[in-house]
Amino acid sequence: MKVGVIGLGAMGAYMAMNFNKAGHLHRIWNRTAQKAEALAEQTGVEVAENPSALAGTCELILICVSRDTDVLEMVEQIAAGVRPGIIVVDTSTVSSETATKAASLLAGKGGSFLDCPVSGGVEGAKNAALAMMVGGDEAVLERARDTLASIASNIVYIGPTGSGQACKAVNQLMAAGINQAVTEALSFGEAMGLNMDNVIDVVSTGAAGNWFLSHRGKSMLAGSYAPGFKLALHHKDLTICQSMLQKFPGTSLPILEMTLVHYQRLMDQGFGDEDISALYRLKKIQLQG
Numbered sequence: 001m002k003v004g005v006i007g008l009g010a011m012g013a014y015m016a017m018n019f020n021k022a023g024h025l026h027r028i029w030n031r032t033a034q035k036a037e038a039l040a041e042q043t044g045v046e047v048a049e050n051p052s053a054l055a056g057t058c059e060l061i062l063i064c065v066s067r068d069t070d071v072l073e074m075v076e077q078i079a080a081g082v083r084p085g086i087i088v089v090d091t092s093t094v095s096s097e098t099a100t101k102a103a104s105l106l107a108g109k110g111g112s113f114l115d116c117p118v119s120g121g122v123e124g125a126k127n128a129a130l131a132m133m134v135g136g137d138e139a140v141l142e143r144a145r146d147t148l149a150s151i152a153s154n155i156v157y158i159g160p161t162g163s164g165q166a167c168k169a170v171n172q173l174m175a176a177g178i179n180q181a182v183t184e185a186l187s188f189g190e191a192m193g194l195n196m197d198n199v200i201d202v203v204s205t206g207a208a209g210n211w212f213l214s215h216r217g218k219s220m221l222a223g224s225y226a227p228g229f230k231l232a233l234h235h236k237d238l239t240i241c242q243s244m245l246q247k248f249p250g251t252s253l254p255i256l257e258m259t260l261v262h263y264q265r266l267m268d269q270g271f272g273d274e275d276i277s278a279l280y281r282l283k284k285i286q287l288q289g
């Protein structure tokens, strides 16, 4: 399939490179033109003039931008240039409502929309090893599956439009709890004066082992919080979870509430563009203070 990629940030650039490796990449576009030009030089693929022009020449368009409004802006522009039969795959993390709006914008033009948020971090994007949770028409997914397999090693159909994003909300809430647990426990270990390299090496292989500990444990202890996954983006995801929770009055999710407060504090201090492991900054201060 001829693939176009819109949004060449930390995740999108790697996904575009993997489509290119598999021979699918046809056009790219990014709001900041230099990023698109750099990737064009690397891949030999043309930069589209705008998202509408990209839509006119591609069979599958993958979007990977930051927030709900950004996705809708891109889909509106795609819809202006779309050819019937095109499949638009949104890998951004946004709300289920945004997925529904995007699908209806395209349906009027003969295009199909799949909400396909991903998990696995920049490492997963780089290694074409993402987990992809899909909402939309299952038959459309089956048309796109082989192409999407160039960027994702596990593609799971969840249900109708919006279900992929609902699944991602579950993932993001779980990631918040894991971040809380790992940063707090590592801070505790450091306060006890343990050799933390050894602690991470052994704990990672036992029952408390997890992706975040293995990939971010040592870097956070070294005081390095380069993204990765920007803290402000995870904060955005948790506000999506919070709005979904309004469907269940009287229910509270303590990890969600606590993490939103912690992230807001870090964002107010200017750390929003750091990796989510920057939560360690607060845990360290708490235990030592």
Ligand code: NAP
Pocket (backbone or CB within 6 Å): 007, 008, 009, 010, 011, 012, 030, 031, 032, 035, 064, 065, 066, 067, 069, 070, 073, 074, 091, 092, 093, 094, 118, 119, 120, 121, 122, 228, 229, 230, 233, 234, 237
């Ligand atoms: P990023 O590095 O900050 O890249 C964001 C991309 O979105 C950039 O290409 C940016 O363009 C583009 N963008 C933002 N606003 C736009 C707008 N109004 N119009 C057009 N383009 C716009 O973010 P990322 O880490 O790749 O994350 C992208 C999405 O994937 C987010 O929804 C995030 O929650 C999700 N995600 C991230 C990870 C992760 O580990 N990083 C994992 C899974 C899912 P410019 O270059 O012009 O700024």
